[in-house]
Amino acid sequence: MQAYIDQLIRDGYFAGMPKEVVYAVAMVLAAFIVLSVFVAPLAGVTSWLERRVWARMQSRVGPNRVGPQGILQWLADGIKNLLKEDLIPSAADAKLFSLAPYVVFVGFLCAFVVIPFGSQLIVADLNIGILYILAVTSLVVVGILMAGWSSNNKWSLLGGMRSAAQIVSYEIPAGLSILTIVFLAGTMSMQGIIKAQGWAPWDWFLFNNPFTFAAFFLYFTAALAEGNRTPFDIPEAESELVAGYVTEYSGMRFLFFFFAEWGNLYVIGAVATTLFLGGWQVPPVTSDPILLGVLQFVVFFLKAYLWVFIAMWVRATLPRVRVDQLMALCWKYMVPLSFLCLLGTICWMLVFPKGNQIFSVAMFVLGLLIVAYFFKRVVFQIRHARPELYFKPHI
Amino acid sequence: MLFDFANVLVFTALGLGFVGVNLLIGKLLRPSNPQERKLSTYECGEPASGSAWVNFNIRFYLVALIFIIFEVEIAFIFPVAAVFRRWIENGQGLFAFVEIMIFVGILFLGLIYAWAKGDLEWVKKVRV
Numbered sequence: 001m002q003a004y005i006d007q008l009i010r011d012g013y014f015a016g017m018p019k020e021v022v023y024a025v026a027m028v029l030a031a032f033i034v035l036s037v038f039v040a041p042l043a044g045v046t047s048w049l050e051r052r053v054w055a056r057m058q059s060r061v062g063p064n065r066v067g068p069q070g071i072l073q074w075l076a077d078g079i080k081n082l083l084k085e086d087l088i089p090s091a092a093d094a095k096l097f098s099l100a101p102y103v104v105f106v107g108f109l110c111a112f113v114v115i116p117f118g119s120q121l122i123v124a125d126l127n128i129g130i131l132y133i134l135a136v137t138s139l140v141v142v143g144i145l146m147a148g149w150s151s152n153n154k155w156s157l158l159g160g161m162r163s164a165a166q167i168v169s170y171e172i173p174a175g176l177s178i179l180t181i182v183f184l185a186g187t188m189s190m191q192g193i194i195k196a197q198g199w200a201p202w203d204w205f206l207f208n209n210p211f212t213f214a215a216f217f218l219y220f221t222a223a224l225a226e227g228n229r230t231p232f233d234i235p236e237a238e239s240e241l242v243a244g245y246v247t248e249y250s251g252m253r254f255l256f257f258f259f260a261e262w263g264n265l266y267v268i269g270a271v272a273t274t275l276f277l278g279g280w281q282v283p284p285v286t287s288d289p290i291l292l293g294v295l296q297f298v299v300f301f302l303k304a305y306l307w308v309f310i311a312m313w314v315r316a317t318l319p320r321v322r323v324d325q326l327m328a329l330c331w332k333y334m335v336p337l338s339f340l341c342l343l344g345t346i347c348w349m350l351v352f353p354k355g356n357q358i359f360s361v362a363m364f365v366l367g368l369l370i371v372a373y374f375f376k377r378v379v380f381q382i383r384h385a386r387p388e389l390y391f392k393p394h395i
Numbered sequence: 396m397l398f399d400f401a402n403v404l405v406f407t408a409l410g411l412g413f414v415g416v417n418l419l420i421g422k423l424l425r426p427s428n429p430q431e432r433k434l435s436t437y438e439c440g441e442p443a444s445g446s447a448w449v450n451f452n453i454r455f456y457l458v459a460l461i462f463i464i465f466e467v468e469i470a471f472i473f474p475v476a477a478v479f480r481r482w483i484e485n486g487q488g489l490f491a492f493v494e495i496m497i498f499v500g501i502l503f504l505g506l507i508y509a510w511a512k513g514d515l516e517w518v519k520k521v522r523v
Contacts, residue, residue, distance in 0.1 A: 082417070085425055085427060086421065113406050131473055151447070152446060152448060153438070156447070157451070164455070183479050185480075242439075256414055324517030346492055349488070353483050
């Protein structure tokens with residue numbers, strides 16, 4: 001971004017203005033555009049889409065009244081929440097209670113600084129990009145713990161404590177899986193990691209070696225748990241904890257927790273895409289920079305959103321795990337496995353310093369076969385489902 | 396470099412501002428009619444029995460302790476990870492590998508120790 005602005009200044013667009021002022025205005029403008037044009041509608045539409053997808057998967061209809069197919073439902077929900085009374089329980093710690101949504105929201109929004117939507121389309125390519133994402137998304141734990149503790153409600157406290165234990169535990173496998181990629185790419189910058197991959201699937205880090213292939217699934221699982229998503233949503237398990245750490249929240253404050261949750265879902269997808277799926281890399285089909293930028297954005301967005309969709313799918317399919325199973329899964333299976341992936345990748349790098357193209361292609365073909373078999377099973381299941389379970393697509 | 400990190404500051408400020416402005420707009424629009432019953436703590440409709448600020452289970456503390464050790468370890472490996480490829484190109488890959496192995500191995504021993512002591516069990520069996 002700085003290069004652009006320097007170019008504009010050199011072209012004499014901002015003659016007579018101090019450089020710092022131009023920089024500051026540009027930064028605020030960029031942040032505002034990212035928030036209001038991208039993040040807010042994205043989180044909203046994701047909330048609507050998730051409800052629609054679940055509904056379809058459960059033979060229901062879902063929200064379909066506000067706007068075409070109900071796509072404006074999120075705006076209606078937002079306005080409704082804005083007009084609702086905001087209660088702070090008299091027993092609660094009012095300061096912490098009202099501060100918690102700020103912390104959660106900032107922790108999630110700051111991740112968007114380094115998400116690369118295209119070779120030029122990034123707010124700031126920090127040299128510690130991926131470490132920075134790990135760091136700021138950890139703020140969410142602090143916010144959740146603040147919310148849980150300050151509510152002075154037993155449900156909230158239990159939800160907050162469980163959430164903190166869960167998020168910090170799953171941070172370890174997620175961090176170790178991310179480390180395998182940092183080893184391979186030799187850089188922590190998000191753009192650097194993408195540039196170390198190619199547009200062809202066998203140039204992606206996902207198919208680089210069997211250990212990164214496993215690390216990808218470890219990362220995705222751990223990220224789901226960090227985002228408090230089903231099957232790891234015991235912090236807000238409505239069947240046992242009412243609403244977990246948000247039990248006492250109402251109106252806008254309540255909304256911001258879910259805003260962050262749905263936005264975080266996209267951050268998970270975007271990080272997975274950047275690290276493992278080649279990010280915005282597209283085949284060299286055009287030399288027009290604007291067209292190329294649009295193409296890169298579309299490719300990146302779709303790849304990232306595919307994982308958002310899969311997270312919805314998982315949520316509609318799997319039951320919630322119990323708290324002791326959750327901790328055992330993390331510490332007894334995922335942490336040792338991700339250590340194995342890390343060491344395996346290092347060994348692979350020592351044996352094949354330039355990577356092994358033949359193996360990558362074979363991995364890619366294997367991956368395609370797995371996906372094909374999976375879809376064959378899905379089609380089989382749908383064909384053999386009872387006809388009355390079919391949804392009616394036009395309601 | 397400073398320009399890049401200034402963006403983080405701007406995003407933080409904007410995030411805070413966004414939440415603040417929304418809550419402020421809401422404050423002007425929404426009703427405010429607090430009553431004693433409304434402001435009471437929710438405990439499934441019953442009057443709340445005592446404060447929720449009580450001692451909580453020690454296992455949360457254990458998890459946090461194990462987490463800290465591993466998180467610090469990860470933070471220490473990150474710089475090594477960033478330069479490891481250059482070490483391989485210099486022909487010193489094996490040396491770096493052995494060093495990483497020693498570092499990771501010690502911590503992995505720690506995990507095995509915690510496991511053997513039963514600290515990874517959520518529900519601990521008490522020996523009678």
